[in-house]
Amino acid sequence: MKKRLVAVTLGVILSLSTVGEAGASVFSSPEDTAASQDEIAGSEAAESETDSAETADTSEVQPEDSGAEDLFSAGEYAGTSDAEPQDSSSAFSSGEDETQPAAVSQITDAVPAEQQDDSDAVSVKAEDWIREDDHFKLRKPVKKDSADTSDAAPADTVQTEDQTGEVVLTDSDTDETDNADSTDPTQADAADTEILTAEDPDYEDAADTTEDPVLDVSDDSADGDANASTDPADNTDSFYTAADGLVKISTEYKEQVHTGWYLFDENGYMVTGQAQVNPEQGTDIAATQTADASDGDASIAADTEETVQSCFTSAEDAVVYTGCENEAVTPYTSTVGQQIRNKWKWTGTAWQYYNAAGTLETVTQLEAAQKANGTYTGYFKIENEYYSLKADGTPRTGNVTLTVNGVSNLYYFEKDSTIPGRMFHEGWRVTGLNTSRERWLYYSQGKNPADIGKYYQRGVIATRLDENIKGAYTYLISSKGYLLKSTIKKAENGAFYGTDKYGRIYTNKMVLYKGYRYYFGKNGKRATWKNRWAKVNNHYYYFGGVPGRVQEKHGWQKLTNTKNQFLGWIYLDQNGNNYTNKWTSNGYYFKANGKLASGLTQIGTKMYLFESSTAAAHKGKVYKNTMIRYKKKLYLASATGALYKGGWRQYNNGWYYLRNYTPLTNQFRKKNGVNGYLNSSGKYTTGWVLVSDAKNLMRYIDPTGNGYAKNTSKWINGVLYYFDSNGYRITDVSAKYPNGPYYLEVQRKNGIMTVYTDSTKRIPIKTIRVSVGVPSTPTPPGEYTLRSSARWQLLMGPSWGQYGTHVEGAGKGGIYVHSVACAQANSFNLPAVEYNKLGQPASHGCIRACVADAKWVYYHCNGSRINIIDGVVTYHDAYKGPLGKNPLTPLRGAKNFDPTDPEV
Structure with a gap:
């Protein structure tokens, strides 16, 4: 390294308007807030809403509804760019270097201590900083004995901080967006439109070449410490001056160490604001000090050496360290005086960028570097916002078309932002609000960082706009952004x-x-x-x-689905609207869905039953005041048509007990304390219950009990009946009454003969199925006496009947009770046809019975009285006579013998 004498000045030229001339009040107290140093990187999560299609029910036709495409509401127009995201770490950003405060900042109440690179830095303490009036000076550390090399302080050589000075901007060159109408928004803001093209040969010459006025400051004194200290307590102290050039200082205060680059003027005062610095001088402090001690003379820096512009943090822009919030702004409590590095600074009219070495780089230089490494975008990321800058750092405003690698995109830079020229990238931007020319233009929100701020023009779209302005509605806008x-x-x-x-x-x-x-x-x-x-x-x-x-359409319409399946009937009025929730005067009802009611239907809180319609014809009238069987269930409708829901209900002189609209059946139920039975149709009955007419099975409900009379005898209407263990009426209790004489009664019309204990007919003991004479040879009615006659009774034909008992006095004396007549006097020539007629008129006047019953009469009724009457015709066999009409025992085997014959 080229050695220089102490007398050689650094060539520091201080800007007249900004060199540390701040008043004493500037360093008195911190501001209330601090500029944020954090750069929030990220992309907004896209929000999209898709409505699934409405699916038609197989029985209900539902409207279709496919998903909506809200192209811009979610924050981005999907699929507009396939460019790779740019590397955010290479973008020019005010918050990029976390070791430095923001270029435009406010003094804060509390800012965390910065972790800076303190290698090769001179270590001092807070007390080494000396205030003189409105200025600060820094006392140089006392050098130890040169013989003590083990504890020697680091060399005072000033080196460029080991940080990269190269800053790379985001490039969106790979993003190609259809901008056929991209200049369209300029129709609204034509005066604010500027077009920049990276390939424009005049572009790089557009930089402002006007240099700032420079004051050339040189040190005429060979003694660099002449003005180092005015502290009367220590007149021997040495202070840093312009001769020392840029100095990297680490200050310890409150157990924290903060490092930065500082510059002092020829009087030893710490410089703030902008200053011209010769980077070749003062870079090796230790070497400079050695030369000063040995040569003893001074030299002046060559006039040909270049100077660069740097900026040193002013008290107004300084960031107060954590723990020093309520203290005065000093070099050990804040960043005041530190050289700005890797930061953008807003001057009030333009942006300036200071690189890793603290050197001001022009916009032209930055863009040239971007173009060289392929990261040119036409704008810079500054303090988490984006600006497009002119050559002098002035932000562009209004509509600006940026062309990168031949691809042009339109952007809008705000004129009225806090710092003019901020890129608009919040989605929708409106002009002419609430006028006939209201217009909405969309600028990318940066889901893909390479697309941020780009204006997107599409065809007619349905989308949500700024909800703070237009509410949560979806609007239809034209390709030019106007509301349709x-x-x-x-x-x-x-x-x-x-x-x-x-x-x-x-x-x-x-x-x-x-x-x-x-x-x-x-x-x-x-x-x-x-x-x-x-x-x-x-x-x-x-x-x-x-x-x-x-x-x-109008009138009655048959409703079908897309497969032409019948769904029901509807009726459309003269306006083409179908009836809903409507009764008609002729008993039709149209449900809430418009269909004609059919079958079981609930209307309000009541249930109704309607005639069932078919695809061929509409019916649908409501049933009223009747009992209906519908889908194997019974329902009882009132006079209004409303179905009875529960409890006792009377219908056709009968009583029914309903539960959930249907009558209970085949079970016992007490009504007014009387035990009764709900039969198969649900009708309430007391007394006799027909179980099987074909089998002559009857039961009797015990009115004082909980069911049928069982294993007992019971007087019912003056007649004594007997019941078995199952509650069935016993039709033969003759064994209980073995001794006659008995009293027999024949009912010609019902085909039965009942045996009583006596003529009072209060105790029936046996019922016999008989056939009497056909109308042409009727059995004579009247009361007669029975006499046993013959085992095989000779009859007309001749023919024979078993166990003949003569009915004395009946007719001409030829009337007998006997079995079905046979052609021969043996048991195996029974005519089956005649046997199967038992129970209906078939004889020539005799009373036919099966062999078993004829035998019982033959042996037990000799001398008994018999009364032959017509009787009242009864439909059910079980109700014929007090004990009913027993079923015919079917033939078996060869069917040529009586199956009841005990001899067979």
């Missing part, structure tokens, strides 16, 4: 949208437009239905050949 009002337009996504007078799209709405009705779904798109029925807001409409447009 009171119209139906096709958007670039191929869908049709309808808008109101404010430009807001219709959703879930039937809209009348130019004499036709159109339906728009929940995402605002016009329905795509064609040639089909569809349900809209509980109304059915037929959509014809034009998608989404109603083809008007």
Whole structure:
């Protein structure tokens, strides 16, 4: 390194307007706030909303509704760029170097201690900083004995801080966006439009070449410490001066160490503000001091050596260290006096960038470096915002077209931002608000960092705008950004949208437009239905050949789905709207969905039963005041048609007990304390219960018990009956009454003969199935006496009947009780046809019975009285006589013998 004498000045030229001339008040107290040093990097999460299509029910026609594409509401227009994100670490940013405060900053109440590189720095303490009036001086550390090399302080050689001075900007060259109309927004802001092209050969010559006025300061004294100290307590102290050049200082205060680069003038005062510095001087302090001691003379820096512009933090811009918030602004409590490095600084009219060495680099130089390494974008990231700068650092404002690698994009830089020229990148920007020329333009929010701030022009789109201005509505805007009002337009996504007078799209709405009705779904798109029925807001409409447009119909209409399956009937009035929730005078009801009620239907809190319609015909009248069987269940309708729901209800002189609209059946139920039975139709009965007519099974409900009479005898209406363990009426209790004489009664019309204990007929003991004479040879009515006659009774024909008992006095004396007559007097020539007639008129006047019953009469009724009457015709066999009519024992085997014959 080239040695210089102490007398050689650093060539420091201090700016007249900014060299540390601040008054004493400047260093008195900190400001209330501090500029943030953090650069928040990231991209906004895209928000998108997709509405799934409405799926038609197999029984209900539902409107379709596919997902909406809100192109800009989520913050970005999806798919507009496939460029790789730029490297944010190479962008010019005021917050890039965390060891330095922001270029435009305020003094804060508390700022964390900065962790700076203190290698090769001179270590001092707070007390080494001396205040003189409005200025600060720094006392040089006392050098130890040269013989003590083990504890020697680091060399005072001043070196460039080991930080990169190269700053790289974001490049969006790889992003190609269709900007066929990209200059369109300039129609609104033509006066503010500027077009910059990296390939413009005159572009680099546009830099401002006017140099700042420079004051050449040289040190005429060979003694660099002549003005180092005015402290009367220590007149021997040595202070840093301009001769020492830039000095890297680490100051210890309150157990914290803060490092920075400082510059002092020829009087030893710490410099603040802008200054011209010769970087070749003062870079090796130790060597300079040695030369000063040995040579003893001074020299002046060569006039040809270049100076560079640097800036040193003023008290107004200084950042107060953590723990020093309420103390005066000093070099050991704040960043005051430190050289600005790796930072942008706002001068009030222009931006300046100071690189890693603290040297001011022009916009022209920065852009040239960007173009060289392929990162040119036309703008700079400064304090987390973006600015496009002229050659002199002045921000551009208004519409600016930037061309990178032949691709042009339009941007808007705000004129009224806090610092003019801030890039607008918050999405929608409006001009002419609430006027006929209201216009909305979209600028990328930077989901892809390379696209931030780009103006996007598309075709007609449906999108949300700034909700703070336009609310949470979706609007239809033209390709030029104007609101489309009171119209139906096709958007670039191929869908049709309808808008109101404010430009807001219709959703879930039937809209009348130019004499036709159109339906728009929940995402605002016009329905795509064609040639089909569809349900809209509980109304059915037929959509014809034009998608989404109603083809008007009237009167009765058969409703079908897209597979032509029958869904029901509807009725459309003269306006084309179907009836809903409506009764008609003839007993029809149209449900909330418009369909004609059919079958079981709830209306309000009541249930009704309607005639069931078919695809061939509409029925649907309500049932009233009747009992209906519907889907294997019984229902009882009132006079109004409303179904009875529960409890006891009377119908046709009978009582029914209902639960959940249906009568209970085949079970016991007490009514007014009387035990009864609800039969198979639900009717309440007491007394006798027919279980099986074919089997002559009857039960009797015990009115004082909880069911049927079982294993007992019971007097019922003056007649004694016996019941078995299952509660069935016993039809033969003759064994209980083995001794006659008995009293027998024949009912010709019912085909039965009942045996009583006596003529009072209070105790029936046996019922016998008989056949009497046909009408042409009837059995004579009247009361007679029975006499046992013959085991095989000779009859007409001749023919024979077993166990003949003569009915004395009946007819001409030829009337007998006997079995079915046979052609021969043996048991195996029974005519099956005649046997199967038992129970109905079939004889020539005799009383036929099966062999077993004829035998019982033959042996037990000799001398008993018999009364032959017509009787009252009864439909059910079980109700014929007190013990009913027993079923015929079926033939078996060869069917040529009586199955009841005990001899067979």
